[in-house]
Amino acid sequence: MTVALEIKNVSHNFGDFTALDDVSLNISPGDFTVLLGLNGAGKTTLYSLITRLYNNNSGTIKIYGFDVRLNSVNALKHIGVVFQQPTLDLDLSVKENLQYHSSLHGIASSEAEQRIDSEIYRIKLNDKIKSKVRSLSGGQRRRVEIARSLLHKPKLLLLDEPTVGLDIGSRQMILKHVKNLCKKDNLAVLWATHLIDEIDKGEKVIVINKGKVIESGNVSKIVKKTRTKNIREAFNKLVGI
Amino acid sequence: MELIVYIRCFKGIVLREALRFIHQKERFFSALVRPLVWLGIFAAGFRSVLGVAIIPPYETYIPYEVYIAPGLIAMIQLFNGMQSSLSMVYDREMGSMKTMLVSPIPRWFLLISKLLAGVFVSILQVYAFLLIASLWDIIPPISGYFTILPALVVSGLMLGSLGMFLSSAIKQLENFAGVMNFVIFPMFFASSALYPLWKIEETSEWLYYVCFYNPFTYAVESIRFSLYSQINIEYTIGILIFTLIFLILSILGYDPARGTLQKKGSK
Numbered sequence: 001m002t003v004a005l006e007i008k009n010v011s012h013n014f015g016d017f018t019a020l021d022d023v024s025l026n027i028s029p030g031d032f033t034v035l036l037g038l039n040g041a042g043k044t045t046l047y048s049l050i051t052r053l054y055n056n057n058s059g060t061i062k063i064y065g066f067d068v069r070l071n072s073v074n075a076l077k078h079i080g081v082v083f084q085q086p087t088l089d090l091d092l093s094v095k096e097n098l099q100y101h102s103s104l105h106g107i108a109s110s111e112a113e114q115r116i117d118s119e120i121y122r123i124k125l126n127d128k129i130k131s132k133v134r135s136l137s138g139g140q141r142r143r144v145e146i147a148r149s150l151l152h153k154p155k156l157l158l159l160d161e162p163t164v165g166l167d168i169g170s171r172q173m174i175l176k177h178v179k180n181l182c183k184k185d186n187l188a189v190l191w192a193t194h195l196i197d198e199i200d201k202g203e204k205v206i207v208i209n210k211g212k213v214i215e216s217g218n219v220s221k222i223v224k225k226t227r228t229k230n231i232r233e234a235f236n237k238l239v240g241i
Numbered sequence: 242m243e244l245i246v247y248i249r250c251f252k253g254i255v256l257r258e259a260l261r262f263i264h265q266k267e268r269f270f271s272a273l274v275r276p277l278v279w280l281g282i283f284a285a286g287f288r289s290v291l292g293v294a295i296i297p298p299y300e301t302y303i304p305y306e307v308y309i310a311p312g313l314i315a316m317i318q319l320f321n322g323m324q325s326s327l328s329m330v331y332d333r334e335m336g337s338m339k340t341m342l343v344s345p346i347p348r349w350f351l352l353i354s355k356l357l358a359g360v361f362v363s364i365l366q367v368y369a370f371l372l373i374a375s376l377w378d379i380i381p382p383i384s385g386y387f388t389i390l391p392a393l394v395v396s397g398l399m400l401g402s403l404g405m406f407l408s409s410a411i412k413q414l415e416n417f418a419g420v421m422n423f424v425i426f427p428m429f430f431a432s433s434a435l436y437p438l439w440k441i442e443e444t445s446e447w448l449y450y451v452c453f454y455n456p457f458t459y460a461v462e463s464i465r466f467s468l469y470s471q472i473n474i475e476y477t478i479g480i481l482i483f484t485l486i487f488l489i490l491s492i493l494g495y496d497p498a499r500g501t502l503q504k505k506g507s508k
Contacts (some may be wrong), residue, residue: 051341052343052497053343055497072345072355075345076343077344081339081340085339092257092260092264096260099256101340104253104254104344104346104351105346106243106247107249108249137385
């Protein structure tokens with residue numbers, strides 16, 4: 001069976017500090033997987049390694065079978081990313097930002113136009129396409145970033161704390177949108193968060209703490225294994241808070 | 242990867258830089274005001290103090306304004322190079338640099354495209370400056386307006402890649418302000434931009450060598466000769482070597498395996 005993201009025995013240090021310690025995980029197409037961990041647990045470092053912002057010191061990372069280090073061109077083609085920090089150019093319009101992204105993936109302008117229109121329609125921001133990003137709300141900017149991450153039709157979507165700082169309405173809208181994408185487009189999604197209320201019952205969760213994967217599996221399995229009532233209690237027990 | 246993919250990517254990066262340039266009109270005006278202040282005030286004050294002998298590429302005695310014009314053109318490019326690398330530090334802190342770096346297109350190509358986009362913007366500024374400078378009777382031969390172009394591309398690339406290398410080595414935006422002071426001003430003053438090298442040699446031999454080996458001097462002199470449709474082999478070879486060195490350093494600086502980006506992850 002195809003594996004969308006395969007991480008095997010990845011460790012990473014910043015000087016003496018171990019940011020990731022022997023991390024292994026698998027994600028299949030169509031999976032919505034939550035990477036749950038406190039701030040500083042190693043989620044962003046893991047994302048930086050998957051997207052090759054840093055090279056992994058040890059272990060392997062494969063995206064649809066392509067090693068990120070050895071075959072980064074093919075591996076990166078399949079990834080869409082929404083970073084924790086906002087990454088849109090505030091002085092450019094929504095459309096200009098999306099066109100820029102399309103060109104970074106070598107998409108022809110006529111094809112890009114069509115894809116931009118359809119992604120903007122999906123996030124219901126058609127009326128904002130010519131607006132400067134600076135004039136959008138935090139939630140709208142996030143939705144644009146998600147639309148942007150899908151322009152090159154990736155098969156694996158990585159989102160790093162995408163709802164932090166947003167109001168409840170925007171959070172729910174974004175979460176619902178990504179979960180729909182997962183189902184409709186058979187997209188593999190890795191959603192990093194420390195917000196437990198974003199996890200639904202049947203979903204797969206990977207708990208990361210101090211750079212180590214300490215538990216993974218369906219919510220019900222983790223709850224059962226930790227002998228707790230819900231995922232919040234299970235998480236608190238696992239990370240010792 | 243097909244050639245057309247690279248072309249589209251290059252076009253997109255240049256277009257983005259051009260759009261940012263158009264949207265930030267104050268950047269354009271400040272880039273022009275700076276050399277014009279030097280030309281209009283500094284040069285006016287110093288023209289009676291500093292006498293410039295006949296030196297190549299000039300064939301006659303020239304006013305001081307004419308002498309410093311190539312230095313001011315290089316200054317436009319120096320500021321532009323540093324400013325675009327400042328925007329890279331800003332982009333990196335704000336995250337938008339990441340979107341470029343996670344493109345499947347090879348990183349060296351992305352970085353060189355970004356550099357060339359910055360050079361393109363600096364060339365627009367230089368031509369606007371030359372237009373206004375004609376009011377001060379700084380009028381090179383017509384051919385000079387064309388022959389200066391290759392020199393501007395190379396000097397822009399050299400100064401831009403120096404800025405890019407510095408941006409890869411700097412952790413935070415605040416530190417970059419310090420580098421601006423430690424890079425821009427020493428580079429500008431310890432060069433042939435404001436006074437000919439022989440004049441410096443008369444005053445201090447060691448300072449002469451500092452100025453002689455300053456990469457900025459090579460940018461100034463390449464521009465000076467090309468503005469009069471001449472080539473100085475020594476400066477041309479020098480600027481090409483410096484460009485290559487800074488380009489390699491900046492690409493290594495942004496290399497995920499060797500670069501300084503990793504070290505910054507610990508901040």
